[in-house]
Amino acid sequence: MGKYKSHILVCAGTGCRASDCEGIVSNLESALEENNLNEDVQVVRTGCFGFCEKGPVVKMVPDNTFYVEVTPDDAGELVLEHLVKGRKVERLLYIDPDTKERISDSKHMGFYKKQYRIALRNCGFIDPENIDEYIARDGYAAMGKILESMTPEEATAIIKESGLRGRGGGGFPTGLKWEFTRKAQADKKYVVCNADEGDPGAFMDRSILEGDPHSVLEAMAICGFCIGADTGLIYIRAEYPLAINRLKTAINQAREYGLIGKDILGTGFNFDVEIRLGAGAFVCGEETALIHSMEGLRGEPTVKPPFPAEKGYNGKPTNVNNVETFANIPPIILKGSKWFSEIGTEKSKGTKVFALAGKVNNVGLIEVPMGITLREVIFDIGGGIKGGKKFKAVQTGGPSGGCLTEKHLDIPIDYENLLQCGSMMGSGGMIVMDEDDCMVSVAKFYLDFTVEESCGKCAPCRIGNKRLYEMLDKISLGKSSEEDLGMLRNLANVIKDTSLCGLGQTSPNPVLSTMDNFHEEYLAHVADGKCPAGQCKALMHYIIDSHLCVGCTLCNRVCPVDAISGEKKTPHVIDSSICIKCGACLEKCKFGAISVQ
């Protein structure tokens, strides 16, 4: 087989697969064959490029042309124009929203400019189903390095000195966690990879597992060496089938190569990895609940201590890290703790992957150095607010986090700063909201999620969150008073103060942070009976201005519940007791006679 002159990298992450990247691949392959290029050009399915807003993404190598929103029908043209004729297909290039210029190299796109990829280094670059490509990218070299030349203490020290902290939520120093587990005395220990990603909208762990599964396996083996474990377990939700398949493929390939299994690289070190499927409960992201779930018990947290480092899976010392944390390990070993610790802020080192979602132009998966500001993330990388609307808030940390506002935009993002602002890093969800978003509804949305996902074990979380939700619902229906706001706050604080695990201890954050940052908006709901963002239907009233209405009857005809009455050519009236506030009449009226109050 000759050497390929060009590679076509096709994003095969879950998002792009949903937009038929498989069709793109097969059409590309047949077009290459037609043009006798199949020997010269390799089509590679890679993990997620991150730029999901513009997917499916296709990247041409070596000239680094980045095509966006490609369809299977474009494949022929790409081959003929780009490869045969050497001309870029202009219409598939990304257009800079500011300059309106077409940009062909992703390096010059705002979305990528400020990113720094460590955990995602191989996503969108290698074929995740091919261990050779991982090895070619220094794969398993970090494991080799420590097996050959280091003691567990030395290797753990590198992780400690790097300042890496858990990327799953709490931000506990990873090296310290490893050290605790290493020091625990037991005949058996476990390394567990937490891939129970559950925040609404978050998909960083899935993307890493789909795009670079070997990096996690390698890191788990490194961790196994450091803490003295020979078994790794990956707890992944069953609703991530692609990630599970790629992991299985990766495990099989690594076993075949002898990079996991018995006597790895002839060093006598044994380490193997198994996959455990979870049913997709948010609470199972909490490490004690995760361990119970793996043991076949109900996925419920237990009070810590004892920490898993002392008594974990099957009562044995267990080190639990999440996927993104593990993905950082091999580069740290290879490039050293100093390299890593120079990135980021004083207490938060390295990078963080965020799932940028909501009302931004560039929705997607991004990896940025710690210390970057929210403004840079939202406006430079995210490309600003959709439709030129006004930025209102950004929710970080998922259902456990809080809503941050304009005044927080220039604070450098790290664990401490986010916590201080009443939010948290969490696993890296970042949902941007604009002026049309009602903060009471936002809080309600998250509470709805928590009510569903609480395990039900402790009373404040099981009942308290339900009551919080009900109180928010009352506010959005205009049935609350100012006094209720005080009760709401008390309840939220008690739930935080008394809940058993991190889920309940943080679940009121969306309520408290919106109450703190958008007090006026809450007041408008309870005191004036108004929803300033116009989201709470119960507080909206559609009114026909009798001076402007010409009696054309259009609104009458479009109303699905017959709430509008009036004779032809006389002003119409909306019966608000019948009106369901669907807004159909407002859209239909040509005279601007209908308004919402």
Place this chain on the structure above:
Amino acid sequence: MDIVKLTIDDKPVVVERGTTLLEAAKSIGINIPTLCYMKLEDLNFENKPGGCRVCVVEVEGRRNLAPACKTECSEGMVVHSHTVRVINARRTVMELILSDHPAECLTCAKSGNCDLQSMAQKLGIRELHYKGEQSRYKGDKSPAIIREMDKCIMCRRCETACNDVQTVGVLSAINRGFESVVAPAFEMDLDKSSCTYCGQCVAVCPTAALTERDSTWKVVEAIVNPQKTVIVQTAPAVRAALGEAFGMEPGTLVTGKMVAALKKLGFDYVFDTDFAADLTIMEEGAEILDRLSRHLNGDKEVKLPILTSCCPGWVKFFEHHFPEMIDIPSTAKSPQQMFGAIAKSYFAQQLKKKREDLVVVSVMPCLAKKYECTREEFQVNGDPDVNLSISTRELANLIRNANLDFGKLTDEDFDNPLGESTGASVIFGTTGGVIEAAVRSAYEMFTEKKLEKVDFMELRGMDGIRKASVDFDGLPINIGIAHGLGNARKLLEDIKAGKSEFHAIEIMACPGGCIGGGGQPYHHGDVEILKKRQKAIYAEDAGKPIRKSHENPYIQKLYKEFLGKPLSDKSHELLHTHYFDRKSKIEINQE
């Protein structure tokens, strides 16, 4: 000893490492309130999921409040158990729990006996600030236990009882969030599950989520029906606990008052299940001797050890979990069923009445007995040998309804012929008692010598599994005793694995035996109460003029006039039973 020093509410306290804040506080007179927490001292079971959060306290330096029941003391801790923050949190959490609990105290079975109610009182809750939707679940009425899960507060005590203590594994938490509740898998009804009806879940439930099926009114209806002759039998353990329901000290024996009360309630005959217990010893003892002598004669087919079969919870347990071993237990019916069979044959003949005209009511410390008497093999043409079984608690209610001042009743004696019993039968009420009674008789039958010392101290106690060797005139007979089904399971696993060296094993489903039955007055987790009841049982035995079952003159008369001898055809017909494989019978029914 590894000790730690800490301060609770400004008081210094020194405790052993590993002590919880709750225990440490208690040691210096600070009673931190608890709700879900339950410690079964001596039985070595603890339920502390840390779920109710009522016991939270403030620990300096910690961001959140800590549950006292689960937090271990550490050196230099500074703890506050009643700051404004703690009291507000505790009350708010309590209000939340109450907001999801039906306010039906006036008509609730547990009113006055409810831990939730008393905690609400203790915390002075007078108003619920957070009202909202209440969780609703389907009801479940089995022959013995009623589940009304709207009243469940998720304390998980029943789960501990069902899974950890009893290893029955029927009850576990299902669903998530606000919908979570303790239930059998797939929310199947208890009567479809492998529930043994031991009632230990009912015994520990703090509210009325789990209660017994109440038959008191049916008993009243039978009594007032002029067509029916109503016979009552009372189990040995009832007399050692009934007094508690009337404010007496645990361990007060109330045999005579109980008989007086039953007579005043209008039962036509007040008999004693103890009589049938003596009969059980006759049959079971004969069976033991039969198997033992066959074994000694080299019969390889004979099944040893022989297991007792008087406990219906235990019977259902092995039918579900060890069906391959259903030929090992004794075939002797339980005393309740032996009594019913004799009452509706021998005694009916004496009365010259048809069995259908007799109503046999049993008063039991047990809920499984309610189920046992409904089993088809204990019926003749649809007429059950025992018509109704009520618990000790239900009897107490009947007595209260009849306006009787229980404490002031004058002692009365059981009626004859089915009211005479020996000390051997009394001890059926406690763990170890059945086998001790059996040994007393079997020894004399086997060795044909008189047993001088009838108290076998080596068989007594509260340890979950006990072993003893009894000298049968040179032949050591190895005896095993287990109470609590979890302990029974261990012995059964040994038998299954061929590792058992016992000749006979007594098994009782409930911890403590019948004195700790699911139908007894609530002990609220205080195992000391069980010990006092046990003491009372042995005291009654010691005070009896006759202490060996085979010496009961009415038993001797029964054999002479009616049964012939133990294991006779007549005995087999009336006093023995057979068991069923229920392993494959669990149907998962998802509606």
Place this chain on the structure above:
Amino acid sequence: MAKVKTLADLRKMKDELRSKISLRENSDNPESMVQIKVSMATCGIASGAKEVMNHLINELDSENIPSVVTQTGCMGYCYAEPTIEVIKPGEQPLVFGDVTLKKASEIIEKYIKGGELVDGIIPDSYETIE
């Protein structure tokens, strides 16, 4: 594929596999290496540009010279096809015309490796084709 038995095996394997993805790695930093664009329009292909491109890739690879060889459209020098543009790191682009296989080897040997100019440079000032 044989099992990886030692770290040395792994390193050897990595070196062998490196070329599989070096194209992608190099393309991320083309400025740091020799960039060659081969004019591959109809006129170029007709005069053998494809063979020249293959030749360049193989030669540069065997000489271990970090490079990115890409194709581009017609450079407008149809009279001098095959035409290639060579950019050495930090230097001005040069366009060579009438590049035969032999010429290609000479360009690598003399210009790229040695830094001396060879015949065939199209001297016009032109716009490089992006």
